[in-house]
Amino acid sequence: MSKKDIKVPNIGEFKDVEVIEVLIKKGQKIKKNDPLITIESDKSSVEIPSSDDGTVTSLKVKIGDKVSEGDKIIEIEIESEKEIKKTSVHELPKKRLSKEIKKKELKKSNETKNIIIKDFSVKASASPKVRKFARELGVNIDEVPGSERQGRITESDVKLFVATKSNKNFKDQNITEKKIELEYSHSDFGEVDIKDIPRVKKLSSKYLMNSWTKIPHVTNHDEADITELEEFRTSLTDIYTGEKKKITPLAFIVKALTTSLKKFPNFNSSIDEIEKGKMTVKKYYHVGIAVDTPHGLMVPKLRNADNKNISLISTELKKISQQCRDLKIDKKELFGGSMTITSLGGIGGSFFTPIINYPEVAILGVGRAEKKQVFLDGKFVTRTMLPLSLSYDHRIIDGAEAARFNNNLKENLGKNFAYKLAV
DSSP: OEEEEEEOOOOTTOOSEEEEEEOOOTTOEEOTTOEEEEEEOSSOEEEEEOSSOEEEEEEOOOTTOEEOTTOEEEEEEEOOHHHHHTSOTTHHHHHHHHHHHHHHHHHHHHHHHTSOOOOTTSOOOBOHHHHHHHHHTTOOGGGSOOOSGGGOBOHHHHHHHHHHHHHHHHHHHHHHHHHOOOSSOGGGGSOOOOOOOOHHHHHHHHHHHHHHHHSOEEEEEEEEEOHHHHHHHHHOBOTTTOOBOOOOHHHHHHHHHHHHHHHOGGGGEEEEEGGGTEEEEOSSOOEEEOEEETTEEEOOEETTGGGSOHHHHHHHHHHHHHHHHTTOSOGGGGSOOSEEEEEOTTTOOOOOOOOOOTTOSEEEEEOOOEEEEEEETTEEEEEEEEEEEEEEETTTOOHHHHHHHHHHHHHHTSTTTHHHHTO
């Protein structure tokens, strides 16, 4: 037996980079090219492989340490060629037989229980990109079953694990909530009044709970410069009467959104069959509008918004909003949407975190527009800025794609598109 130190190899421009994962443990047998640690810089994550076969005798680094080229990672014990040859040829069939028996027992157990069994004693096999993705979602990569060769984990495996676990937690939560009893009654602390929850809120609560627990939400916050759009909107007049048209900014936002949905079809999809690896991409553009009513929040759909001009969109917005307030909206009109817009502009506020309207995969939250000092063309100028809060389903939409969508939406609301949107 001989001992050898495995050191950090030439890693280019990386210096004093942080160790974010230690992928082996003391006493573990490793082979050449097996990943030992993962390091992360501002630019990327990299796995450092082993240069030799052997057994780990000691670890020289831990999570959080800074390493550079030449630093020791682990010490291993290497078997000499003579010791390897000492292994009896008669023992090999026994070992193989023992492994075969274990495989058969594991397979039989899986068939009986009809579940996936994950060996948590073995470190997960995944690329640095997948490991980073799992960390961003708060997932322990070692718990995720891999679908690739030798159990290697992909991003799709992580997404499926999150979706399955969230759904299970939702079901467990429903069971737990029925069992929870308050130690004290509210009336023990003062006078109370018991009222009925509005029917609309009771009906929507299960959809909201399902969406929040089943979909991994991420919200992208940004601001759109709508200075020229507002000037154009307030200048619109009726060609017959000469009176100013009362068209809300929401009509322009609807039109801008449908333009972006055509460029980014993933946002106009649903993944209600994620277990089967299928997604539904919609060819229609039915925009949901969150309407505040005395009975609760309702989300009717503005059908085929891409084929309507600003005036018609504005008229239909008023119509479906009033139908919701009067409870005269057809139930079917609350379903079959592409994406939803929820606006607080008429009430106030800026950024928030809207909940996705399942089975859609994104929702746009709009705050109240404000005049701000913006640095533009080398000087500070007063511009009208509109707060945007885009919540999206991270199982199907990545952060970079969401940022591009928001940038495109901002362009559609900017000066270059204001006149085109009115057509």
